[in-house]
Amino acid sequence: MTETPNRWRRFADWDERPLRLDKFAAEDWKNGFAAFTSPADPKPGVSVAAGRIISMDGVLERDFDMIDRFIADYHLDPAIAPESMAMDSAEIARMLVDMHVPREKLVRIAHGLTPAKLADVVSRLNALEIAFAYSKMRARRTPGNQGHVTNAKDDPLQLAADAATAVALGFDEVETTMRVARNAWSNAVACAVGAAVGRWGTLFQCSSEEAEELQIGMAGFTSYAETVSVYGTEKSFVDGDDTPWSKAFLAAAYASRGIKMRCTSGAGSELLMGFHESKSLLYLEARCLCLQRGMGVQGTQNGGIDGAPVTATVPGGMRELMAENLLAVWLDLECASGNDARATESEIRVGAKIMPYLIAGSDLICSGFGSILKYDNSFNPSLLNGEELEDYLVLQRDFEADGGLTPLSEGRSLDVRQRGIDALSAVYEELGLATASAAMKASVLVASGSDETESFTPRDVSVISEAIKARGITVIDVITALAKRGYREEAENLLNVVKLRVSGDYLQTSAMVRNGKVVSAINDPNDYGGPGSGYRLSAERRSEIIGIRDVLDQKEVLRSESQHEKEEAKHIDYRELGEAVASSNSKDVVIGISPAFGLKLFQTTAGHRLSDVLGEMTKAIAARGLSPRIVRFRHTADTSFLGLSAARLAGSGIGIGIQAKGTAVIHQKDRLPHHNLELFSNAPITKLEHYRGLAANAAAYALSEMPDPIVVPTRGEAMGSRYHARTAMIYAIETSLTTEGASPIEVAVTFKRAAT
């Protein structure tokens, strides 16, 4: 960057922020960079003759490309289309956000809407309206979440430990993939075993090459698939090496094997593949979604997905991602709503991106959340990752919103990780695939990521994986091995997941497993109809969500103060001398201490002993030839009034007010209560030297000097977030000791020389 002398240096500051790593693209419809509308988008329209769609969105039947043809034949209902298409787009948009219009009515209307019309309707909604409509229109009432479990070494021990951890965190689905394609079988077995720890019902996917993924599913290791991608232009589709018919065939093939499946699509894929036809991102995605409904898949993974980062470079891109998710649920598809590929380096953009989904709920809020560290994510980093997982847990608590996850204690995390590692090691040993040493297992147990493990190498894993495949090992062999080696609970859990495919109940729209039962859009339909309806946190679920770690309560505050009490007794002695009265000695400066000061509370929030604070202050006053007097007030705990009351008792007219937590003020007897001489409000960063300076200044004021005010330097720390919970609890202890009209007490303080 060239040095610009006249540059406002704030821009240089901004240059250093992570946001500036994000690159933004100019709106340019001709080159495909348009989120909601493009002049190249067709006008909505449909013609029906003799029960057939003979034109759609301005294209005559004979000119239909493959996608048009598929949508006209399989999505559009000719009996409904004329009526739906005749409706005013603005009116339908209002119906989407009208809580009195039931979901089913809108779903039926959508059966007759073309891609251009669908896009036209949702483009009329602002971001808030889209989020609201999403909340109303999503198919299943209870929200859920999906996590990625992968690592940079394809280490099966770590996969088992991390899958067990993901299950304990509450993920309804776990998805893995590999660094090395031939490691698929080992990854599948490792995650299947890990996901069987603790409870059963977490569905599991191993994303790999189409044919192999289906084979792994048939061997019983996986229970769902979602990498069946579709595209919004014919050329992209063909370049993706498929057609609507080949993908629909695959959809039927998965169902025929009893495996749950959803398709994948998202804004930006056609743009990245170079065949966007200058159409808007939303219109192309509307085509993808109509196609998917036509194929008869139960759901979709959409919301940009791999195209989310490029979509987020365009004006309105993030709103577009929300709009396309809305289209998915309006078309009655299960929606795994993206929030996976990390579309930004800015943590603020990350938080803003996830919020509407957290509040609105979604079948699977992320498709997937990176349950592992960023560098271990073989799909690429997710919007949220192992690093930020606790932030997400706190957002759930902040907004009392069910994001599908549950806080995990340190003890429980070690338990489930150990169990996952041991169970998998037993299976690999029992099946003669590999033996894990105690050191390998120990390193994985506590590792945050694969950089810290001494475990299987990718090459070891390839040997294991190829053996699993070549020997035709199935889930039955794994279940048997688990039971033989004493992992009966895990064996049962794994068997239960495979048994799901016998009835096929979990093939229905938005199916997941909760508490051993299949829950889907059929037996848990979203019935939102205004406040009090739809999904609400139960008292039980709320208590899970709010149970984050390291939460402060008053008992904890008092416990820590009582530890300091003993220590303080070695340093200081307070002796009460009776009621304090105003003096006429112009040399005295009064230090007014709060009701709990040294009685119930013993340290400032910065951690200084109150004896040290008082010691510094009295020394500094005495150093100017003045007499420090200490008076305990009992009628107030407020800093200003402590200071003002102290000043009124001082012969010099100058007083210091100080609370036990360390907040202090210099006051003068004739001033208004909140018009003090100097205020020291940031106790957590106030050091002993500042208390010394404060007292020296008080002495200077008493001598009618005009000192430089003491400045406690702040770097903009969020003092409130760091200290206010503790401060409020401490202050409540102070106020509980106040009594209306109680007289001040003169206190004699003796400093003791204590062994530290």
Add this chain to the structure above:
Amino acid sequence: MRYGVKDYPLAEKHPEQVKGARGKTLADITLDAVLAGDVTIEDLRITPTALDAQASVARSAGRPRLADNFERAAELVNVPQDVVMRIYELLRPGRAKTQQELLQAAHELRSIHGARRMADFVAQAAEVYETRGLFSKRF
């Protein structure tokens, strides 16, 4: 039997009618039965009956397209894996060099596997691919 929304989940509402490919009920499929060798992967496969039942549930829930997919799937249950994968491969762009190859696959589905819906579906693909020039050579 036609199933509706109230019959769902079938495993809970009609457990006696839910059976694996060899006739075992969910109650028969236990860990002990697996360990005794009485349960194999065959018993954990979905059946055409189950898929037709789910199609019926989906239709009653207002999801005709999902129901159609389940019905197509029911026809594929007993189609061997290699045949399924071969026909899927043939449906991908440029794999079939002529329309005839796809029509042949449709015929195979219909006559050998009794997969009437799937056969119609593949035959339609053959027609569309011809129109859209997908039988042209791809390198």
